[in-house]
Amino acid sequence: MGDPRPGEVLLPFDPGARADGSVSFIGTIRSPWGPDDCPKNIGRARETGKAAHIELIEGYGGGLLGLAIGQPVILLYWMDRSRRDIVVQRPGHADGPRGVFALRSPARPNPVAMATVRITSLDPEAGRIGIDAIDVFDGTPLIDLKPWLETVDLPPAV
Amino acid sequence: MGDPRPGEVLLPFDPGARADGSVSFIGTIRSPWGPDDCPKNIGRARETGKAAHIELIEGYGGGLLGLAIGQPVILLYWMDRSRRDIVVQRPGHADGPRGVFALRSPARPNPVAMATVRITSLDPEAGRIGIDAIDVFDGTPLIDLKPWLETVDLPPAV
Numbered sequence: 619m620g621d622p623r624p625g626e627v628l629l630p631f632d633p634g635a636r637a638d639g640s641v642s643f644i645g646t647i648r649s650p651w652g653p654d655d656c657p658k659n660i661g662r663a664r665e666t667g668k669a670a671h672i673e674l675i676e677g678y679g680g681g682l683l684g685l686a687i688g689q690p691v692i693l694l695y696w697m698d699r700s701r702r703d704i705v706v707q708r709p710g711h712a713d714g715p716r717g718v719f720a721l722r723s724p725a726r727p728n729p730v731a732m733a734t735v736r737i738t739s740l741d742p743e744a745g746r747i748g749i750d751a752i753d754v755f756d757g758t759p760l761i762d763l764k765p766w767l768e769t770v771d772l773p774p775a776v
Numbered sequence: 777m778g779d780p781r782p783g784e785v786l787l788p789f790d791p792g793a794r795a796d797g798s799v800s801f802i803g804t805i806r807s808p809w810g811p812d813d814c815p816k817n818i819g820r821a822r823e824t825g826k827a828a829h830i831e832l833i834e835g836y837g838g839g840l841l842g843l844a845i846g847q848p849v850i851l852l853y854w855m856d857r858s859r860r861d862i863v864v865q866r867p868g869h870a871d872g873p874r875g876v877f878a879l880r881s882p883a884r885p886n887p888v889a890m891a892t893v894r895i896t897s898l899d900p901e902a903g904r905i906g907i908d909a910i911d912v913f914d915g916t917p918l919i920d921l922k923p924w925l926e927t928v929d930l931p932p933a934v
Contacts, residue, residue: 629835637798638917639854641886642791661927677787678885681863684870684878690931691877694852694888696797705839712842717900719849719921720842722928727836728799728919730852730888734931742875750932759796761886763877766931769819770880773848773892773924774908 625715627706633727634702643759645674645745647695649752656755660733663753669738670752672760674745682742685765692771693733694762695754697724734766783873785864791885792860801917803832803903805853807910814913818891821911827896828910830918832903840900843923850929851891852920853912855882892924 622628649656649670657663672693674681685691704725706715718726731754739748747763780786807814807828815821830851832839843849862883864873876884889912897906905921 627838631835633800633802634798636800637795638801639799639856639887640792640795641797641799641888642794642860643796644791644885659928664932677789678863678877680785681875681877683864683873683875685875688934692890694886698797702800705836706841715841717839717841717843719836719839720923722922722925726920727802728852729797730799730920732850732890732922732929734929736932736934762884762888764880764890765878767880770817771890771892771929774822774894776846776894 622704623708625708626704629703629705632703641696641761643675643696643761644678645672645760647672647693647752647754647758647760649754649756651753651755653755657753660751660753663751666751668751670749672747672749676745679742679745682740682747685737685740687737687740689737690734690766691737692764692766693735693760695731696759696761697729697731700725700729702727702729730761780862781866783866784862787861787863790861799854799919801833801854801919802836803830803918805830805851805910805912805916805918807912807914809911809913811913815911818909818911821909824909826909828907830905830907834903837900837903840898840905843895843898845895845898847895848892848924849895850922850924851893851918853889854917854919855887855889858883858887860885860887888919
């Protein structure tokens with residue numbers, strides 16, 4: 619992502635230059651998508667019928683023990699091609715400015731994005747996990763994979 | 777978390793020493809809980825009826841523009857008191873070893889935890905967000921806040 623648009627508001631500092639902790643990539647998301655054809659959201663990615671998979675870095679395959687094919691999981695991945703300092707944004711789909719915490723924009727103080735997907739295959743030895751679909755570029759770095767749990771991940775009842 | 781238990785498997789490296797990217801804290805979660813009385817999960821935290829809130833670091837209040845009271849949001853927070861290299865774990869609640877990616881354990885390669893909560897109050901000027909409940913220690917660092925979206929955050933239909 620490039621320069622701020624008119625009406626956008628910048629932080630007085632760059633969060634990318636304030637290192638309170640470090641992330642370590644655990645693998646790579648392999649998708650059919652590049653900058654020219656990546657679906658705008660995961661719903662559209664699913665509609666294409668095109669699957670994706672994850673390649674874990676060597677050493678992490680054992681971490682899959684207990685996961686099952688068909689299970690929903692949450693992927694956390696690192697969207698580090700975007701600016702981190704745009705606190706008020708003007709997304710094309712909205713009719714006015716929006717705060718970064720009201721958006722799922724990749725341009726955010728910490729570029730951690732998430733997708734909830736379903737496991738379609740599991741190969742712990744090769745560190746390979748098939749998933750139903752995803753709306754990210756091929757090669758996007760993965761930082762976590764968690765089981766999706768109804769008791770934790772659904773919003774509380776009103 | 778301390779030393780590995782019998783049967784646990786360590787990575788041959790420490791992910792905490794592999795910095796592929798940096799996180800920057802955006803605020804602090806203020807909860808009623810410390811190490812002695814913290815509920816074991818968010819369901820139990822809700823049952824206590826005790827609320828919590830977030831204090832954003834100066835500069836981030838504008839990022840709340842467009843959020844509404846009552847809206848569900850996802851908090852990402854940083855659990856950096858745990859080891860990052862235990863790839864197969866033996867949690868007390870399970871009958872055998874489990875891979876880290878099959879668990880929501882705070883001991884994981886990247887200590888990013890998540891909670892889906894409901895906004896109960898909003899003060900952008902003070903950078904203060906009330907939430908219904910949470911199961912973390914008072915003072916836990918926050919790294920992101922995202923709107924929960926049904927179209928994105930529910931698992932795909934089978």
